[in-house]
Amino acid sequence: MESRRLGRSGLRVSALGLGTMTWGRDTDDLDAADQLRDFVAAGGTLVDTSGSYGGGDAERVLGGLLAGTVPRDELVLSTKVGLVRDRGGVRTDASRRAVLDGLDASLRRLGTDHVDLLVVQAPDPGTALEETVGALRHAVASGRARYVGLSNHPAWAAAYAAGLLAADDTVLAAVEVEYSLVRRTAEHEVVPAALALGQGVVAWSPLGRGVLTGKYRAGVPADSRAASSHLAGFVEEYFDARSVAVVEAVATAAAGLGREPLEVALAWLLARAGVGSVLVGARTPTQLRASLGAADLRLPAELYDALDDVSSPCADDAESWEPLAPAR
Structure with missing residues (x-):
């Protein structure tokens, strides 16, 4: 598999990249071990995880595997902080306390003294970005x-965070985005901003929350995310007419x-400008092997361009939009 620099870092x-959102919930320890070995x-x-996945269970499963299945130094570990659970449910919190406490809790669950990439999972309107950036700077300075x-x-x-960090020679290496x-x-x-600033793009949900596998073309399989009580709403957004047309084009290609359709969808994204890594999350080892x-x-140039055209964002998606040139 190709190794890429994350932006200019x-x-x-x-x-x-291997996503672990289902680990400890829909993916048990044995299947997780098989996935990690195959990967x-x-x-x-x-390997991308988060303290919010399964209330920390994904990190606990991964930490157990680092103890014997795959050596820690063979992996680039990425985890996320900034979502906390309390009596009111899950909320964003990117304060200094939440970022550093969340990182320490993740390190305990993972059984390691550092992560290679620490990511703030979501914007927190209640915390100044300067405070969040200060916590990230401290995480790097402390070696965690x-x-x-x-x-x-x-x-x-x-862009603002990158500027604040650069003043202290700290690099904002990645932006994760759907x-x-x-x-x-x-x-x-x-x-475009990531390209200009030298940040690597890490793409999550590269299969359109599962629809680009083609498995929903004839209905909703009983064992799919769309049939799950906690993930159905997450998938159904891409059952619209435009998405259906894209899926059919991918299946034809x-x-x-x-x-397989998922191979074509992933190959298209891997060739996009600025993309450093594409996160593939799978419930079973068989699903991961397919990815x-x-x-x-x-992809042949003419096929790449055809998919580019059929999936081009509609005019009402933004006031102005110019397609990016592919990296291919």
Whole structure:
């Protein structure tokens, strides 16, 4: 699998990253171990998790695997902070206390003394960005994180944070954002800003929350996310007519290449400008193996362009939008 620099930072990550959102909940310890082994065997290094996944269970499962399944130094560990659970439910909190306490809790669950990438998971309107950035700077200075990033933040926040960090020679290495053939709004501002500032784009939900696998073309499978009580709403957003047209185009392209639709969707995204890594999360080892097959796929130029056209954001998605040139 290709190894890529994350933006202009010195951090190198695998083109495909392993997402762990289902670990400890829908994916048990044995299946998680198989996923991690298969991922590393395929050349993968970046493993993405969060203290909010399963209330910390995903990190506990991963930490257990680091104790014997895969050596810690073979992985690039990324975790996220900034979402906390209290009596009122889950809320954003990117205060200095929440960021540093969350990081320490993650390190305990992971059984390591540092993460390679620490990411603030969501904007916190109740905390000044300067305070959040100060906490990230301290995490790096204390050795608990090697690099830092922001997830789901607007482009202006990433630019401002990068400027604040640069004053102390700290690098904002990554911006994590939802990005796929059915969700290209990141191209309006986030991706261009990342390219200009030297930040690597880490794409989450690259399969459009599962719809780009093609499994919903004939209905909702009983074992799918859309049939799950806690994930149905997450998927149904992409059951609209525009997304359906994109899925059909991907399926047609895949049939012509003799590949799976998810491989085509991932290959398209891997060739986009600025993309450092694409996070693939799977409930089962079989699902993950199917995604790993995209690592060696390069789409013909005419097919790439056709998918680019059919998935182009509608005019009402933004006041102005110019398509990005592919990295291919």
